[in-house]
Amino acid sequence: MxxxxxxxxxxxxxxxxxxxxxxxxxxxxxxxxxxxSLAPASALELGCGRGDDAIWLAKKGWQVTAVDLSYRALEYAAANAQRSGSASRSSLPNTI
Structure with missing residues (x-):
C-alpha cells in the first residue's frame, strides 16, 4: 500500500x-x-525498472538510454545489463 x-x-x-x-x-x-520488425536505432526508455525492455532492445542491436526515478532500479538495470552482455549498448544515466 x-x-x-x-x-x-x-x-x-x-x-x-x-x-x-x-x-x-x-x-x-x-x-x-x-x-x-524495426531496424535497430536509438531508444530512450523512461521508467526502465530492472532493465528488461532496455536489455532486450540492446540485445537486438539498439542503442538504449534507460532512465528511472529510482537509483535502486538503475543499479539493478546496470547489473542486469552487465550480466546479459548488453552493457556496452545501453546507457544508464542518473534518475530523471
Missing part, C-alpha cells in the same frame, strides 16, 4: 528495495509488437 507521506522517489525506492534485483529477461508484449 502506498504511504501518502512518501514522495514518488521514496515510493519507487522502497518498491525496488523489496524485490529481487534480477531481471526476468522478458520484454513487454507491446514493445515486442511494435519494435520487433
Amino acid at each position: 502506498h504511504n501518502l507521506d512518501q514522495t514518488p522517489v521514496e515510493f519507487w525506492e522502497s518498491h525496488y528495495d523489496a524485490m529481487s534485483p534480477h531481471s526476468n529477461g522478458i520484454p513487454g508484449k507491446m514493445l515486442v509488437r511494435f519494435v520487433d
